Each structure stands twice: as structure tokens, then as C-alpha cells.
Amino acid sequence: MTISRRKPAVAFMALALTVGLAITGCSSSSTTPRASGSSDVTGMKVTLLTVSQSCAYCATHTDELKADAQKAGVDLTVVVNEFDAGVQAQQVNQVISTKPDAVILWAADATAILPSLARLKSAKIPVVLTNTHPQTDDTSLWTAYTGPDDTDYGRKAGEAMVTALKAKGQTSGSVVVVTGVPGTPGAINRLKGFTETLEKDAPQVTIAGTQNADWDQTKGTTAAAALLTLYGKDDLVGIYAEADNMLAGAIVAADRAGYKPGDLTMVGSNCSIEGYTNIESGAQQASVLLSPYDDASLAWQATLKVLQGDDVANETFIPPVVITNLNLADCAAAVDK
Amino acid sequence: MTRTSPAPAVLTDVNAGATTGRTRIRALGEWAGDASVIIAVTTVVLFLIACLVVPEFATADNLRALLLSIALVGIAAVGMSVITIVGRLFSLSVSATVAVSTIIFAGALGLGPWFALVIAVAFGAVAGAVQGVLAGRLKADPIVTTIAGAAVMIGIAQIFSEGRTVAGAGDASVFAINIAGVLPMQVLIFLLVTGVAWWIHRFTVLGRKITLVGLNERAAEVSGLRSWPLVIVAFVASGALAGLAGALLASESGQGNLQLGATFGFDAITAVVVGGISVKGGMGNPLNAAVGAFLVGLLSNALVLVGLTYETQLIVKGVLVLFAIIITGVASQAKNGARR
Known part of the structure; x- marks a missing residue:
């Protein structure tokens, strides 16, 4: 009885001790002063707030940054949130308390990240955003953004679709689009760019439906199966999926619906391993290269400039490259082939 | 208390007939009041409405696509249902088991598709057994246990795969063939799994024991029935079927990665709940989970063909889940009331 009565008191003391240690002990971590114009970044602390280690692209992106940091002698801490914007917001608060010299941040959500960016800015911690552009026009919230311009990636995919259709002598017809998560900038902007290009370069080719x-x-398989049921009997000439893995699903659906490779023009994006394999086999006609190595490399270059106190461009976009079976080798490095 | 005046034979027959009739009517009422029966009838009605009203729905191609879209989730849901029936709520490690199984299948594909399939299923069974021991023998909370199990599986798989996609070295097209030119292999496997699971649950001692433990574990133990081996069996079944779903999923593209099947866990839970299986355990059978998977797939397919927006589809699906939960709750209360 005595012990059980004392339990709350013991628990309270343990909590108080923990909080006390957290306040006093943990606050002893110091910030290394940035040497303006100095090229020596050894020992500086950088935190990478990334989204996942379960997706191939994300894992490669992280590994590349780790390798770059190790080479430069920078102490890189990796924090993962598994695409959870709420968790990322908490992680940002923790990172602010550790006062790193810079933060490399891959936003789990392009809108939800905005308050966290404001907090990082208030704490005067330089932020290099990678891969996902926040959904705001206020570019003062970050020091540098490096990554894709999704609208441009959509445009390039549109160009690839038009080129492939023209090569088959098809100047009219309809295509369907398999998109990413509704409402996210990547999904919206890639579709926007793709639509703009079709309207400009092939006005006779229309988008029959999206899913x-x-x-x-x-x-991707389920979405494409529904689109093929709805529009397959019409003048369907192609499928565009905003990522190669979704297109791989669409290719399965087309195969099940009785289409043979080449019947429909298949265009994807990112040139991930799925896209590489399908282009190689002839099931897919084109993709738009987004290499995790290029993505990570640009982010690291910007981070180095920040650590060295040099000027850095507020936005640097990865130039999109259309990949077909003619230049598949250009994608090989991105998929570790 | 001797019988002084035996009732006339005719009267006896009439009374017997009336009793049998009342029993039948009561049984019919109980049957019709069963949540899973209501869901099954709803599914048939919706299917018929879709056939009549939704353009392009009743075509052979679309129905085949519909069955293929639910086959793998259905297999995972049938496995999940055994855990729910034995009274251990749900497994939150189904998605992780499916994902890791895709990698194992792709990695072993070079040794032959059937061998790779067996290895993936065996992995799922072992993963399920470990969690079953924790949830059954050690009485650990099944939700926490399976969350931890998922984390361990994903973590180990990340170490070995480095988070990358594993491309299979062999040909897995044997799982993409159509039986007799009509029935896809995946659908056949789904039907077989459902049939066997239903038969075991309905006609074997094992199935009865699992139901009894789910209905009242304490009563089962008092009557001499050890519950923990049955909990392990349920987790092994769920894990093995998640492994099977993962292997078949990987066979579609010959590749595996940790993001494949990410939605399978939630979809399987939805199928179990929508199918009318009581989350309290002991009520329902694996066939209900298959019906639930079919109903969800049917709605998804029909709503797209009708041309509803994504937002509207979400609302309709959410309402469906609520409807199923309410029906299950009302039916459960009615049954308990009738027993009292």
C-alpha cells in the first residue's frame, strides 16, 4: 500500500528530473559559428529532415547526402517522418532546440510545412528545401530550394507523349491521366504542364479523363482499369501517369484489358526502376528523368554554400530530361544499373 | 406426474407443426437480422443496380477488372478476419508483411515463381506466428504487438534492401494467366482461399474453437479450451495470407519494394468491418470479409464509372463504413437482447 501510494510521487519526481535535465543538460549544445566565406565546414552540424527510408528514391537521396556530408566532414543527423506532416512539425521543433548550422528539409506536405518554416526562420536556422516546393509565394521562408519544377516535368511528359504519338502517325485521339495524391503540388502541377503542352502542340489530342x-x-492498376473501361472503346491512344510506378500499374491494367505493348503510348515520370524496366522491355515509351542523385547533389551544393556563408540561389530547379529507349543509358545511373 | 390423457395424434402433429413453423420463422428472423446477411444482401442489390444503371459496368472486361482489383486485398482480408473472429481485433502489420513479402518474392524469383511464392508465404506465416505468440501466449495487446511487429519487419527489410526496389530475376507470368481463358489466376486463388477458410471455420473443430474463444475467452478456458494456440493459429493464417497477397502483388511487375501494398492493411480492415464481422470477436466468418472486400471494390468501381469526383467517392465510402458499423452494432445488440 505504501509503495503504491508513493508511486505518483516517484513518477512525478522522475518526470521533474527528466524535464530538468532536458532544460539544463540538453541546452548545453552549442552552435558552431558560421565562418563567412570560409571553405572549412568540418565539424559543422546539419540535420536532414526527410520523408522516408522505405521508398527507393528517398533512400538513395538520403544515402547520397550522407556520403557527401561524410566526405566534407560535416556531422549529418537524419530524421525520418514516414510522410507524416504532423510528426515533421514536431521534429522541426526538436531540431530548433538543437540549433544546427543548417537544415536540409524534404517537406512531407507542401502546405503544412509553412508554419515550421516560419519557426525555423525565426530561430535564424538556414533551411535548404529539397525535392518538394512549398505551396507559397513567400520565398523568404527558406534560404534555398533545390529540386524539380513539377510544371516543367509535366510539360516534358506532354512533349514526350506528342513526339511518341507523331512517330506512330497519330495526331488525334484521347489520352487518360493517372495522377498522384489529389491536391498536392506535384499532382496538380504535373497535370497542368502536361495539359498545357497537349493544348499547344497537339490540340487534336484531348484528355478524356483523370483518376x-x-x-x-x-x-495505379485500379485507376487505369477504370479509365480503360470508361474510355478504352473510344479513340484512346495513350496513358500518362505522373510517376513510373503508377504507370507500371497502368501497364498491368492495359495488359489485362487486352492491349498489347505499343497499342497505347505509355508515358511516365521520374525514370524510376519500374520505368527503366518497362522502357527497356518496350511496354513504356518515355519517362522524364528525376534522379535522386541529382536531387541530393543540388541540395548538398546549396547546403555547402550556406555553411560557407556564400550566396546561394533561392531556387534551383533540376532540368528535366525525356528518357526513351534511345537514351535509356542516361537513366541507368539513377536506378543503379 | 403420470400422463393421464394422451393428446390425440392429430392434435400432436398440429402442435408439432406450429412449433416447427415458429422455430423456422424465428430462425429466419435471426438470419435476416444478422449483420453479415444484411451486408451480403446489400452487396447483391447494389451489384444488380450497378449492372442495370451504371454504363459499362456489366461488361466482361470491367467485371474481370473489378475481381482483379479486390482479389489481393480480399486474400489479406480473409486472413485478417480470423484474427478478428478469435477476438484479437486487427493486425496492423498486414501492410508491412505484404511489402516485405514482395521483396522476398522478387529476391527469390530467380529460383522459380512457385518456390518464391512458397518462401513469401512461409515468411508471412513465421512473422504471424511470432506476433501470435506475443498476443496469445503472453497476452500482449494485439494492436501494439502488430505495430511493433510492422516496425521490426520494415526496419530489417530496409537494412537488407537499403530501401530500394528489388527486381526479380525470373518470370512470374504464371500468376497472370487466365484459367480456361476467362478466370484470372489471382481471382481463382482468392476464391479458393475464401472457400477453404469458410469451410474450416464452418465445418471443423478448429473453426468452432476459434469462434468460441472469440465469443467468450474466459468461458472457453473454464471449459478446458486453451485459447493461446488458437490465437497463434489465427495470426499464422493472417500472416501467411498477407505473404500470399504480397507474392501475387510482386508477380504483377516482377519487382518488390517497401511501398507496395501500403494500403492493404487499412483496406483489409475496411473489408472485415464492412463485411459485418464483429470487432468484439466470435461473430462472422471469413466469407463475410470476402464479401466486404467485394462490396468496397464494387462501390469504388461503380462510383468511378458513374463519374463522381474523388471527394464524393470518399464521402460515399465513408458513409458505407458507418452504415456497416451501425448495422453490425444494432444486430449484435438485438441478438444479445434476444438471448436475455
């Missing part, structure tokens, strides 16, 4: 598949291969 979201949330960047998921299995959902």
Missing part, C-alpha cells in the same frame, strides 16, 4: 492513384502502384 488519382496516390503515387501507389496497386492503385
